[in-house]
Structures are given as structure tokens and as C-alpha cells.
Amino acid sequence: MMEVTTMIKYLLCFASLWAIVAADTPANCTYQDIVGQWTFQIGESGHDRSLNCTNFGSQQNPPKSKLRVTLYFPDLVVDEFGNNGWWTLIYNQGFEVVINGRKFFAFSMYKKHGKDYDSICDQTLPGWSHDIFGRNWACYTGTKGTPLTTLKYQRNSVVTEHKFTSLKYQSNTTLVGEINRSQKSWKAAKYAQFEGMQIEDMIRMAGGRKSRIPSIPKPVAVRSEHARMASDLPKSFDWRNVEGLNYVSPIRNQGSCGSCYAFASLAMNEARWRVMTNNTVQPVFSPQDVVECSQYSQGCEGGFPYLISGKYAEDFGLVLEECNPYKGSDGSCSTLQSCPRVYSTRYEYVGGFYGACNEALMRINLVNNGPMAVAFEVYDDFFSYKSGIYHHTGLKDKFNPFEITNHAVLLVGYGTDSSNPENPQDYWIVKNSWGESWGEGGYFRIRRGNDECSIESIAVQSFPIM
Ligand SMILES: *[C@@H]1O[C@H](CO)[C@@H](O)[C@H](O)[C@H]1NC(C)=O
Ligand SMILES: *[C@@H]1O[C@H](CO)[C@@H](O)[C@H](O)[C@H]1NC(C)=O
Ligand SMILES: *[C@@H]1O[C@H](CO)[C@@H](O)[C@H](O)[C@H]1NC(C)=O
Ligand SMILES: *[C@@H]1O[C@H](CO)[C@@H](O)[C@H](O)[C@H]1NC(C)=O
Ligand SMILES: *[C@@H]1O[C@H](CO)[C@@H](O)[C@H](O)[C@H]1NC(C)=O
Numbered sequence: 375m376m377e378v379t380t381m382i383k384y385l386l387c388f389a390s391l392w393a394i395v396a397a398d399t400p401a402n403c404t405y406q407d408i409v410g411q412w413t414f415q416i417g418e419s420g421h422d423r424s425l426n427c428t429n430f431g432s433q434q435n436p437p438k439s440k441l442r443v444t445l446y447f448p449d450l451v452v453d454e455f456g457n458n459g460w461w462t463l464i465y466n467q468g469f470e471v472v473i474n475g476r477k478f479f480a481f482s483m484y485k486k487h488g489k490d491y492d493s494i495c496d497q498t499l500p501g502w503s504h505d506i507f508g509r510n511w512a513c514y515t516g517t518k519g520t521p522l523t524t525l526k527y528q529r530n531s532v533v534t535e536h537k538f539t540s541l542k543y544q545s546n547t548t549l550v551g552e553i554n555r556s557q558k559s560w561k562a563a564k565y566a567q568f569e570g571m572q573i574e575d576m577i578r579m580a581g582g583r584k585s586r587i588p589s590i591p592k593p594v595a596v597r598s599e600h601a602r603m604a605s606d607l608p609k610s611f612d613w614r615n616v617e618g619l620n621y622v623s624p625i626r627n628q629g630s631c632g633s634c635y636a637f638a639s640l641a642m643n644e645a646r647w648r649v650m651t652n653n654t655v656q657p658v659f660s661p662q663d664v665v666e667c668s669q670y671s672q673g674c675e676g677g678f679p680y681l682i683s684g685k686y687a688e689d690f691g692l693v694l695e696e697c698n699p700y701k702g703s704d705g706s707c708s709t710l711q712s713c714p715r716v717y718s719t720r721y722e723y724v725g726g727f728y729g730a731c732n733e734a735l736m737r738i739n740l741v742n743n744g745p746m747a748v749a750f751e752v753y754d755d756f757f758s759y760k761s762g763i764y765h766h767t768g769l770k771d772k773f774n775p776f777e778i779t780n781h782a783v784l785l786v787g788y789g790t791d792s793s794n795p796e797n798p799q800d801y802w803i804v805k806n807s808w809g810e811s812w813g814e815g816g817y818f819r820i821r822r823g824n825d826e827c828s829i830e831s832i833a834v835q836s837f838p839i840m
Contacts, residue, residue, distance in 0.1 A: 399672065400491035401482035402466045404589050405447055405729070407495035412516045414441040414478060416503060419512035423504070423689055430500035430513035437515075443471060449727040462727040465678050465832070466587050468498065470685070478503045479670075479685060480516060502669075508689055539775055543571045546773050550758055553767055559799065559821075560762030567811065568757065573774055575630030579808065580752040581779035582632035582676035590751075590780075590828045591729030604734035607741050610789030612803055613645060621648040622745060622786050623658055625816030627809035629702035631674035636661035637807035638747040638782035639683030639834075643692060643718055645784070647838050649744035657716070660709065662698040667707035674704045679747035679782050680728075684721020684836040691715025721836035733823055733830050737788060743835060745786045748804070750820070750829035752781045759813055763791060763801045764820045766827055783807070785833065788822055802829065 415437035417430055429435055442454040451461045451471050459473025468481040480501020483494035496518035504511040545564040553562035568576065577583055596604070613621045623644040628637050640659040647655050664671060670686045671677025686692075697713035724739050724746065725731045740746060754771035756764065787803035800822040810816040820826050 399467050399481050399484060400493065400584055401468065401484045401495070402493045402588065403463075403468070403482045403495035404466065405463055407493075408463060408469050408482075408518075409445050409447045410518050411442065411444045412518050414443065414503075414514045414516050415439075416441060417513040419503075419510050421511040423508065423511055425502070425511045425513065427500040427502055427513035431515055435513065443473060445469070445471070448729060460727070462723060464680055464728065466589065467678060468501070472506065475506050476503055477506060478514060478516075479681075480514065502689075504689070539573050541573045541775065543568050543573055543576055543774050545569060545758070546771065549755075549769060549771050549773075552769050553755055553758060556767055556769065557765075558794075560764050560819075561760045562755070562758035563760035564758070565812065567809070571630070573776070576757065576774075577777055577779060578630055578632035578674065578676075579628060579634070580756070581634055581749075581781040583777055583779065585632075585676050585780040586751070586778055587780055590831050591731075593732035593825050593830045594725065594730055596732050596734045600732075600734045600738065603738050607737055610787070611737075611741050612787035612789070613649070613740075613745050614786060614803075619653055621645055621653060622784075622805060623648070623656065625805065625810045626661075626700075626807050628661070628807040629700075631665065631702040631704075632676045633661050633665050633674060633702070634807055635671060635677040635679050635682055635782040636664035636668075638749075638784050639679045639687070640664070640692065641784040641805060641807070642679075642683050642745055642747045642835065643687060643838060645745040645786070646718075646743070646836075650838055650840060658695045659692045660695045660698045660700070662700045662702075663693050663707075663709045665703075666698065666705050667709055674702070679749065679834045680721065680723065683747050683834055684718065687718035687836060688721060691717045717839045718836040719839055721834070724833040724835055728832065731831055731833050733825075736785065736830060736833050739833070739835055740785060740788070743837070745784050745805075746833050746835040747782055748785045748802075748829055748833045749780050749782045749831075750827040752779045753827070759818055761814050762819065763799050764818055764826075780828075786817075804829075 416439045418438050444452050445461055449460050451459045451473055453473055457474055461469055461471040463469050470479040480498035483497040483499055485492050498516040500513050500515050503514045550562040550564055626637060628634055640661055643659060644657055647657050664682055665673045668686045670681040693709055693713045693715055698709040724735050753766050754776045755767050755769050784805040785802055786805050790798050790800050792798040801819040802822045804818050806816055806818060820829060
């Protein structure tokens with residue numbers, strides 16, 4: 375495990391020989407950093423998706439054309455000729471632009487600087503562009519501001535490299551007891567499977583150290599037409615039991631690989647295949663394919679559902695589990711090339727762009743379209759969740775040095791617990807990827823309606839192409 379925990383998978387060079395580290399990207403860019411005028415330097419087009427953009431910008435692979443666009447908050451983009459398109463920020467990691475029939479996606483630039491990483495939000499790493507049908511690929515890089523300032527960059531923010539701990543987890547009955555006593559909503563338990571596990575592995579299981587987004591958007595106000603639509607929905611709903619039928623694929627266990635984003639993304643696609651085919655097609659997709667083969671994520675070091683359930687599934691497609699069975703570790707792409715790939719499309723942040731989400735929109739899309747990928751902040755007490763409706767108690771696990779992470783999971787339902795009529799509690803039903811023995815048979819419930827642990831901020835959905 376220790377060589378992985380160095381988090382340095384490989385070094386590569388770009389333009390002025392900045393060293394770039396590939397891990398769950400340390401970029402930390404906000405809307406404020408990204409909004410403005412950009413110049414995209416675009417390479418030769420006409421390629422297929424096997425195009426490797428890693429060394430784009432070097433002499434062997436120079437830019438051929440330019441596109442100037444202006445990004446307005448929150449989702450309008452206008453090019454130099456006045457054509458309109460749309461864009462979205464992708465967490466704090468980069469942004470995607472769709473204009474003139476082409477899509478552009480790149481991670482924001484970052485650079486190692488001693489022990490820290492500088493986010494360089496006014497530049498991008500080499501990214502991928504193709505037409506909206508997934509043809510005609512080209513590499514590109516983006517530079518914000520006037521093109522002549524290319525080599526001046528802003529250190530917008532600094533992410534400090536973390537010290538890794540070699541400590542092993544030891545559950546403490548006192549914490550479990552304190553959680554049990556301090557509130558009535560949920561129960562904690564000790565888990566034999568966590569006992570003696572490396573703390574680093576548990577942090578990775580919950581999304582990884584760098585998954586935390588320091589400026590998660592708050593849910594937007596509910597528009598009146600959405601409030602009306604939401605009030606027509608059933609009071610409770612569960613895709614595991616819709617008139618006796620289960621549309622959710624079985625619980626899985628991601629192990630100590632930081633691949634929750636892949637499990638959540640594939641679980642959504644699996645469930646939506648079931649929903650769209652009245653349960654006659656029940657695929658189980660391969661997260662190992664995503665871990666090993668996706669350039670839109672960082673293997674066992676993390677990634678994000680928008681880029682996998684949506685963008686990877688649209689650009690590269692998904693394969694069934696047997697095409698690359700789960701190993702839970704990084705490796706080179708070993709997916710059987712003879713396996714057919716299936717695709718998804720219309721991927722989006724619920725609400726249309728990053729930061730446009732809220733509880734009503736989540737319920738409307740959940741009931742009408744199927745389960746969706748959500749993310750939430752994991753605090754110390756969450757690991758001990760056993761049953762009930764989770765909310766963060768604020769109790770610290772003093773013996774296990776956890777860190778707040780952002781964990782991707784699958785939203786499958788909602789309801790209201792009225793067992794205490796004086797204090798009915800609304801909740802979400804969520805599928806985790808920590809095995810069946812964790813929580814309520816692998817699921818948990820969490821408070822609904824108050825953006826508990828930011829779970830109502832960044833839901834993502836996509837639609838299988840049948
Ligand atoms: C792309 O090329 C770089 C070196 O030019 C190589 O290290 C990397 O593995 C390639 N990536 C893929 C996905 O083939
Ligand atoms: C990321 O950026 C936000 C907003 O600029 C800032 O508040 C936060 O401290 C930064 N986080 C890190 C880890 O650099
Ligand atoms: C468990 O926690 C309590 C108080 O928080 C502490 O006194 C005790 O030493 C801990 N036990 C172990 C085995 O770490
Ligand atoms: C906490 O509550 C759960 C459920 O009632 C129980 O199984 C567990 O033993 C309790 N643990 C402690 C330390 O109180
Ligand atoms: C969907 O499947 C159920 C159970 O197999 C069946 O009763 C129902 O008629 C099917 N619906 C349609 C529209 O085929």
C-alpha cells in the first residue's frame with residue numbers, strides 16, 4: 375500500500391516543463407476563477423477516441439487552430455462570432471464547454487511546488503475535444519485572459535500535500551456508545567471488517583483525501599413549478615421496491631481502492647438499464663475498466679461521477695463486469711478488447727449545471743428517471759453507522775485520524791419516518807459500496823431537506839442509450 379500512498383503515479387511534462395502529478399487532481403478552482411475570456415488552442419482534428427493528448431503542445435503535437443470563448447456565470451458561453459453554447463464547472467476540477475456542435479473538456483492546471491500543489495485555474499491541462507456525436511477528436515488547452523500572458527500564471531489556491539499515516543484503525547466502544555446516547559435518530563456499531571485496517575485505506579474508501587471540495591455549492595432555491603411537481607410525487611419511493619419489483623443491482627464492495635465514484639456511476643447506469651427495460655436487462659458493469667482505463671479519473675486515487683457516469687460512459691462506453699473483473703487496485707488497461715461497450719448520454723448535474731441542484735429536483739428526477747449518483751461529506755462518525763437516519767453528530771473519533779472526504783454513492787429512494795409523530799424525519803435511501811454487512815444491508819438513510827453533509831448539492835444523472 376505504501377507505494378500507492380505516495381500518490382505519485384507518474385510524472386509528465388507540459389509546455390514549460392512543469393511537473394504534473396496525476397492523482398485525484400489537486401486542482402481547486404471555483405466559478406469565480408473560471409468565468410471570463412478563454413482561448414482554446416486546438417490540435418489537429420479528425421482523430422478517433424484513441425487520441426492521446428498527454429503531450430499535446432509539444433513540438434510533435436502542436437496546436438493548429440484557436441477558438442475564443444467567453445464563459446459567463448453560471449452556464450452561458452459565447453464564442454468570438456456571437457454563437458451561444460453552454461458550459462459547466464466540474465466540481466473544483468475543471469470545466470466542460472459545449473458550443474458549435476463540439477464538446478471541450480479539460481482538467482484545470484496544477485503544479486507541484488515544494489510540498490504543495492498550486493492550482494493554476496487560468497490554464498488547463500491538455501484536454502479532449504470532439505463533436506457532439508463523439509467523432510472527430512482533437513486535443514486542446516485553454517488559457518484564460520489575453521493569449522500573450524500564457525506564461526504568467528496565478529496561484530489561485532494551494533493544496534498542501536498530506537502526511538500519510540500508517541496507523542491502523544481500532545474501533546472504540548466509547549465513541550459508538552457516545553453516538554448511541556447523544557441522539558435517537560441513528561445507531562452506531564463496531565465493524566469487524568474495519569478492525570486493523572489501514573486508516574489510509576479507509577479514507578480512500580470514503581473518496582480519498584483529495585476528494586474534498588472546499589466550496590461545495592449550496593442547493594438553489596426551489597422554483598414554484600418544481601415545488602408543484604414535487605408535491606405531486608409519492609410521499610415515499612424506493613427503487614428497490616416499486617410495486618414489488620427491485621430495479622437496483624446488488625450491493626458491491628469497493629475494498630480499499632478509492633473507486634467509489636466508479637461504483638456509484640456504474641450503479642446508476644445499471645439501475646437505469648433496469649428501469650428503461652422493465653427489468654428485462656440487468657447488467658453489472660466493470661468498475662475495474664474505469665479504474666484502469668479512464669483518463670477522466672484517477673484510478674484508485676479518486677474521480678468524480680459527472681466524468682464517469684456521464685462523460686466516460688458517453689465517450690468510451692461501459693463494459694460488463696466479466697470483461698475486466700474487479701481487483702480493487704490500479705493497473706494498466708486490461709479490459710478484454712472483444713467486449714462490446716454500451717453507452718450513455720445526456721449526462722448532467724441535476725438542475726443543469728454545477729450548483730443548480732436541490733431536494734425537489736432530486737426527487738423529481740429520481741422518480742421519473744431512476745436512481746442517480748450523489749456525493750456527500752464523510753465525517754468520522756459515518757464509518758460506525760449501523761441503522762436509522764444518519765446525520766452528522768459532530769463527535770470526533772479521537773483515536774483514528776480521519777479526514778473529511780467527499781464520497782460518491784447512489785440515491786435510490788426517499789421517505790419520512792413518523793415513528794415519533796412529534797418529530798417526523800424526512801430521509802433519503804442511499805446505496806453504499808462497502809459490502810452488505812455495512813449499514814442497513816449495504817444501504818444507509820440520511821436526513822433529507824437540509825442538505826445534510828452536502829448531499830443535496832451535486833447530484834448527477836445520465837441516460838443509457840438502449
Ligand atoms: C499517452 O502518452 C504518454 C506518453 O506520451 C504515455 O505515458 C501514456 O501512457 C499514454 N496514455 C495512454 C492512455 O495511452
Ligand atoms: C480551495 O479554494 C477555496 C476557494 O478559493 C479556498 O477557500 C480553499 O481554502 C482552497 N482549498 C485548498 C485545500 O487549497
Ligand atoms: C476509547 O475512547 C476513550 C475516550 O474517548 C478513551 O479513554 C479510551 O482510551 C479509548 N480506548 C482505546 C482502546 O483507544
Ligand atoms: C449502540 O446501539 C446499537 C443498536 O442498538 C447496539 O447494537 C450497540 O451495541 C450499541 N453500542 C454501544 C457501545 O452502545
Ligand atoms: C413489466 O414487468 C412486469 C413484471 O414482470 C409485468 O407484470 C409488466 O406487465 C411489465 N410491463 C410492461 C409495460 O411490459
